[in-house]
Amino acid sequence: MSAKKFALPDLGEGLTESEIVAWKVAVGDTVALNQVIAEVETAKALVELPSPFAGVVSQLFADEGATVQVGEPIVEFDVDAGDGDAGDGDAGNVETSPSTPVSEAAADAAADGVPAELDAALAPTSPALAERQAVLVGYGPKVEGGPRPARRARAWSAHEPQPQDALQSQDAAATVPEARDDVAADIPTADAGERPRSTPPVRKLARDLGIDLTQVNGTGEDGLITRDDVQRVAAAGKAASAVTIDEAARATLRSGSDAGRQETRMPIRGIRKATAQAMVNSAFTAPHVTEFLTVDVTAGMDLVRSLASSSAFAGKRITILSIVAKALILAARRTPAVNSHWDEDAQEIVQFGHINLGIAAATGRGLIVPNIKDADTLSLGELADALVDLVEAARSGATSPANLSGGTITITNVGVFGVDAGTPILNPGEAAILAMGAVRRMPWEYRGEIALREVMTLSLSFDHRLIDGEQGSRFLVDIGTVLSDPGMVLTMV
Known part of the structure; x- marks a missing residue:
């Protein structure tokens, strides 16, 4: 038997620390290769750590709730000599694979819209494939060869929220x-x-x-x-x-009860801490301007209902969010300044050639903004599928670090709370964020008369260093035009 220590790996994007949320093993437990041993929370995501060894847990170096720096040992195993090694390094060290960083693996999973953990869980369970169950990239065994298991299509339950x-x-x-x-x-x-x-x-x-x-x-x-x-x-x-x-x-x-009336104190850490710092930096770095536009979206809602019954979009979850996202992408092509970045160090304005569309999601662990890579290359149906995948990952806490970085412009849907409008704060490094309010039926002027129409308020915050008033207004009006009269898309492409 030999002792092997497992150090906390870099879970992606250069993160320096993680919190031990829950141990899935205890001292004395026999652990199989790739068995989940702990849940850890970074500033970006909740991650399950698989074991790089097969052996017996001899020591846990950190308690649940403790914050551990990358590179610090968190668990020690007693391993049979030559069995269950992640590499040929000395005891006390875990070899990593610098050629396979975590962010690459996360990006590979994101390309299919499926979290890496979910992909592994859905894989066939034959003995040959069991050896290939996903380990956290950067450490652990690597099995060569063998076909990649096919992904299973995800079925939506009738009880699941839209x-x-x-x-x-x-x-x-x-x-x-x-x-x-x-x-x-x-x-x-x-x-x-x-x-x-x-x-x-x-x-x-x-x-x-x-x-x-x-x-x-x-x-x-x-x-x-x-x-x-x-x-x-x-x-x-x-x-x-x-x-x-x-x-x-x-x-x-x-x-x-008296206990229910007592004050509680919670440490500021994890996603909540990172989000707070990012919002403060954004609010006091970029000069925010917010504009509002209230539009009649009856035609846009009619389009959503029409596509829902269309055989061409069978199985697709087309929502008003899907239409807003597509409208934003079309409008950004006409006003590319909204999809840019202020590089203070280089003293340059970087105008992106692609759109990584962020969707703000408030979870139990705090606000996260996962993004859809190259959203401007997707059709409406593909965009709807990508939103479904993003929703599933956000709800389950399985959003990968790669999907939480690299965004270029963001949408936040405050309408799901029944809120009409707001003044959203920019996601750090981005030039614009669009808030979509609730769709309400209200009296509205329509063809010279008053009629009940479906109305929405759009709120656009932008960095005034990058976008002037004329550009921001034109961009917002273009989005409103698509929602109020989808046929106008023909004049924009």
């Missing part, structure tokens, strides 16, 4: 079906000792709802546990608990 509803809020509790008295008797459980098969988003949902996946029977392919399976168990538990609360507990709930 993409535009999920972008701005972490749907941690998900939509739980109405409880039925007989549902508990209908739920079979998994065999004891068998590790449940599920995807990272489903495991995250189960943790949020307090569901033990060993008590859930998977109805998916090959016994895969689905979101509906977890939600069905949660509904049964909710129904059972509703009838067991005694009168004393009811009185406590009505009156409120």
